[in-house]
Amino acid sequence: MKILLTATLLLFAGVASAKPWWMRGAVTNEDDFLPPDVAFRVAASADDNTIRVRWVIADGYYLYRHRMDVRAESPDLTTFAPAMPPGEVKVDPYFGSQEIHRQQVEATVRYTRLDAGAHPLQIKVTYQGCADAGLCYPPITKVIYPQRALPAPPAASHPFEGVAILAGVVAFLLAGLLLRKGRKLDLPAA
């Protein structure tokens, strides 16, 4: 039985050390640096004359307003300057006052097309941001296809995730039952 328990503990240790190298020793750090596409997510939707580009920005990260831009990419598309709400003012000792956006922001871009439907609607978005923790990402440029409606968040999942979670819940309940079964209830004598 001791061997089984030891094996169990060793397996646990195996799981614990399977962390990627960059998380070792820094697991408690709450300011985990996110890859740019996770820190700043962008999606666009369009109706007959307006494209809406929405950035969703992770907590602790921000985008510089003056570095956000939306331009036409399809050959038959003409876009006007994007309209964006004013940002929060950030004072930097070197850059001076700059407007930044946190959490989320939407730019509206009016557009016209010369031959509607001949080309897919394509725009090029540019943005650049930093993390409060003291690092910045290079400018990002993406060509995106605005959708008719804002796309639902992607339902990415690992193929075994559902099974694993269910197994975990069942295991938890069973473990609790098993442990409880052997427990004696000691009530203080009245």
Add this chain to the structure above:
Amino acid sequence: MNGRIAVAALLAMGMAAGAWVHFHRGVPRSPPGPGMRVAAGEASAPSSGDFFPEIPKIPDRLPQFSLADRSGKTTSIASFAGKSLIINFWATWCAPCRSEIPLLQTLQAEWVGRGASVVGIAVDHRDEVLEFADRFKIGYPLLIGEQDALDAAAAFGVASPVFPFTVFTDRRGEVVALFIGELHKPQAELILSQVQKLNEGQIELPAARLAITQGLSALERST
């Protein structure tokens, strides 16, 4: 009773495995984060399968690359051979990079007599870097590039770069530490003191890296 505990432990392990799969699903595949100070040599083979296909590897030794210096002359990083290096990757548009320049100036002044040198690597448009370097009176050597400087960053295992980041080598060209995010004086001094011990033969590289890792964690806890 022991049997029950063992079975319960096994079941709990199943739960842990479930949680592991769940929480690793969305874990970013990326270099370390701000304040995630990583001593070099901690890189391990990608053991987590498809979850982390892009795990960067910090090289053990200073990789070879050449970039233009301020005068436009192509300069190899090997031309600094024999010195301990503080290689700082930065860009003019990056506020935390600008913030740490006074510290780098100080480090250059304090350590130049001890066989160390700061080398700034600006990943940016040349004209802007030159104008900026003049304005801030940057006194340490600068190398400047765009794609070629990004390639140099990638050679240090930082393929999807964030700025600033700083690589510390000893005088034999061994990469001792790679620090991502804005550098502050206590962290810089901690790393440099270990580099100095390495240079003087007082300790070996693994001990230096361990001391840096532990020291940085302690600094992090104290802030």
